[in-house]
Amino acid sequence: MSSLSGKVQTVLGLVEPSNLGRTLTHEHLTMTFDCCYYPPPPCHEATSKETIMMKNLFWIQQNPYSHKENLQLNQETEAIKEELLYFKAKGGGALVENTTSGISRNVQTLKWLAEETSVHIISGAGFYVDATHSSETRAMSIEQLTDVLINEILHGADGTNIKCGVIGEIGCSWPLTASERKVLQATAQAQAQLGCPVIIHPGRNPSAPFQIIRVLQEAGADISKTVMSHLDRTIVNKKELLEFAQLGCYLEYDLFGTELLHYQLDPDTDMPDDNKRIKRVRLLVNEGYEDRILMAHDIHTKHRLMKYGGHGYSHILTNILPKMLLRGITENTLDKILIENPKQWLMFK
Template identity: 70%
Template sequence: MPSLKGKVQTVLGLIEPSQLGCTMTHEHLTMDFSCCYYPPTSGQEALSSQPIEMKNLFWLKQNPYSNRENLLLCQETDAVKEELLHYKAAGGGTIVENTTTGIKRDMKTLKQLSKETGIHIIAGAGFYVDATHPAETRAMSVEQLAEVIVNEVTNGADGTSIKCGVIGEIGCSWPLTESENKVLQATAHAQSQLGCPVIIHPGRHSDSPFQIIRIMQEAGADISKTVMSHMDRTIFDEKKLLEFAKLGCYLEYDLFGTEFIFYHMSPDIDMPSDNERILRVRMLIDEGYEDKIVVAHDIHTKNRLKKYGGHGYSHILENIVPKMLVRGISQNKIDKLLVENPKQWLTFK
């Protein structure tokens, strides 16, 4: 697509890559995550339907997917707008909004938020995990799925003329389902036509990112323009992580601010702390991968907004960057993570 080459596509139109500034590569500004509701443990059932209050904030932090209201980020447009202004004041320039088909993407709200805050917002095309695929999606061929994705980037998504600027987050489970496999292949086909960035949500198993890259490579994807999300909850073994890093995609540590004891979606996983994330990022930099790391918070529930006592979209800029400096990551390296690497990734080829 010659008209997109060398540009970045936001919900307000094309911009120069140099305009992006500090970029969070994986966030949600409006979505419905009810597909991932987990009933509370025995004796706590009443908490699932209670409003968010100060007295249950700690419980919510530990059980974010067990309160139905907490999963409806789409109800918080005013609070998100306030958060984006705070993010801008802290030095933020761009948000990559990873809400895809299946979790209530809202292109009109994204455009409104961008207009009202001055933050560049880049919307995601494509499909989330199999559990959100309707029968219509499951019935599509790889070619038909690719056509849908290309159309969302070139013409507009969800019946609007507002265009997506990235494919993803493309949802994958473990084990990968047939429908997700087709979507991955369609993503590769669409990317090869568009020269656009791609971002993947891997399954919760350390082999999942390897499987995904293999499928995409075989389907013709450009791995150098692909981000593998959620590395902080996916590959813990250092040797295996470095083996994966050699494949050439971007490694995204995008759960900054998420610290809880019991991870309902995969109880075997010990969710790392922010300090542990920083040390892992420093290790990857020391191993020579500073050009292939991006960071974010993946805010997708209400309790992570400042309105509800959460850390908000500016947590990395306000709290993580100072700690990175203390831990020996230079400002130059931090600028790569926040500015240069997202710029390289988001620019159409």
């Protein structure tokens, strides 16, 4: 592991952590999301089959998982290349691509995008939620799953020599399934051997992040090198959030740009808007957790791309940071959240 120690592993090879710059820690550049297709009511079935255009864009923005074309982000490689060039021009340096097995990971496309744009791209190893697990994945032992994760980092993913630089996003449902629990245990074992960063997609319940951390801890994971994603839609209660923050993992607010009246994947949750996300980040900063906060957009559907009138990968840099400054979060703190924290997390031990 000495060759990886102190380095970040991108799809183009090892880089010094200091070269990353401003980093988004949870994005997708090519994937499919058919596993979360949400059939529309009969009165909107025709709209769900139309191409994306101005007259149906608002409906798609509010019902993103009911429009089948919208779930095929893998069709937009050229548009995403242009977005990454724009992201670079606005001061972006790197992003973590969280697409894992089960949602059409394509590391060759990631390598091409990195070569074309000079943005550092770190690819994720592992498996998404149970609904996407193959019969082969379900049949594997913890040891076999561990070997898969280690191989994707040390040798290459999907039959290529393009290596992953992080485990995740590891998908968890609520309640956690037996197959997902095995993957979590394998993640902990692989992390213990490699000293690598890990990132988790929790189930949509406030108890899910707590349960996942317990499973990881019991299996030997390094919680200080682990990210809990999607806290903006998962732990909305302030007291519970501060209790969770004490567990020592990275706290990721990664749905910036998502503002929904009705959250299709969990109707009981009122999705916060960006102003509320900023308030949560400020709360965590004020409570002393500024060295554990990460931010991203988790773009995984077409409608969030600038090509379709969406906010794109530069939204945090161009719109959120100025608002955070207005709300009393200092430039030094923002540099810690976007540069120093990702650098520390992504660096192999």
